[in-house]
Amino acid sequence: MSIKVLYFAWVRERVGKAEEQIEPPADVETVGQLMAWLARKGEHYAYAFANPKVIRAAIDRSHARAEARIEGANEIAFFPPMTGG
Amino acid sequence: MTTSIRLQHEPIDIAAEVAKLAGARSDVGAVVTFTGICRSDEDGAAITALTLEYYQGMAEAEIARHVDEARARWPLLGVLVIHRYGRITPGENIVLVATASRHRQAAFAAAEFLMDYLKTRAPFWKQVETADATAWVEAKTADDAAAERWSAPPPRRDAAK
Numbered sequence: 001m002s003i004k005v006l007y008f009a010w011v012r013e014r015v016g017k018a019e020e021q022i023e024p025p026a027d028v029e030t031v032g033q034l035m036a037w038l039a040r041k042g043e044h045y046a047y048a049f050a051n052p053k054v055i056r057a058a059i060d061r062s063h064a065r066a067e068a069r070i071e072g073a074n075e076i077a078f079f080p081p082m083t084g085g
Numbered sequence: 086m087t088t089s090i091r092l093q094h095e096p097i098d099i100a101a102e103v104a105k106l107a108g109a110r111s112d113v114g115a116v117v118t119f120t121g122i123c124r125s126d127e128d129g130a131a132i133t134a135l136t137l138e139y140y141q142g143m144a145e146a147e148i149a150r151h152v153d154e155a156r157a158r159w160p161l162l163g164v165l166v167i168h169r170y171g172r173i174t175p176g177e178n179i180v181l182v183a184t185a186s187r188h189r190q191a192a193f194a195a196a197e198f199l200m201d202y203l204k205t206r207a208p209f210w211k212q213v214e215t216a217d218a219t220a221w222v223e224a225k226t227a228d229d230a231a232a233e234r235w236s237a238p239p240p241r242r243d244a245a246k
Contacts (some may be wrong), residue, residue: 006140008138008140008208008210009138009210009212009221010221034158039129048175057090058140058143058208061111061140061143061146061147062143062204063147076111077140077143077208078209079140079208079210080221080226081205081223082138082204082205082206082207082208082209082210082212082224083122083204083209083210083211083222083224084139084144084168084180084203084204084207084208084209084211085168085180085200085203085204085207085209085228
């Protein structure tokens with residue numbers, strides 16, 4: 001399964017890129033598992049995802065919790081808590 | 086019902102936008118506007134600018150969802166949300182929320198509801214620039230609490246009749 005992943009704000013800065021295409025293995029089923037899998041991709045990822053509790057996610061442009069399933073997702077985004085307005 | 090949602094880098098011409106919102110109709114009795122402005126300090130330190138990053142596509146969709154929610158809760162005749170992105174210097178506007186209704190209560194409540202949700206749910210991130218560094222603004226628990234109070238079931242629309 002190929003998924004487009006987007007990173008914003010300090011998650012983007014720590015990972016070192018704004019987006020990429022990834023192919024996680026089939027046993028990565030949830031947003032939380034995907035963060036754990038990404039954290040093992042290298043030291044930049046490990047730094048970005050060191051504290052997954054403070055990272056928010058969206059699946060196909062809707063907010064998603066860590067336990068949300070990623071099956072069928074086209075686009076998943078990771079970002080810090082929002083500070084707009 | 087007029088709905089307008091826009092993301093732009095340029096400063097917001099507030100007077101022109103508000104005139105457009107109410108101007109075309111004669112049943113509007115109240116327009117509430119909220120303008121967010123870039124302060125010259127953040128957590129006690131002087132800042133030279135703010136830079137706003139956003140998630141294109143999701144930001145518009147998320148604001149539209151909350152405008153729909155506001156329309157379902159209050160009898161609105163118009164809603165306008167404009168949010169800026171990019172580099173913004175102190176004194177410039179950042180965001181405009183304007184709501185139009187027959188009476189003031191709905192317009193006040195809807196504007197506050199939309200701002201509380203923009204703060205905590207719309208995918209925007211502020212970075213502050215000081216004389217010698219940049220830092221991402223941290224989310225405030227007070228903003229989460231402000232958004233949370235709207236999760237109680239809304240009052241019935243016909244309760245005041």
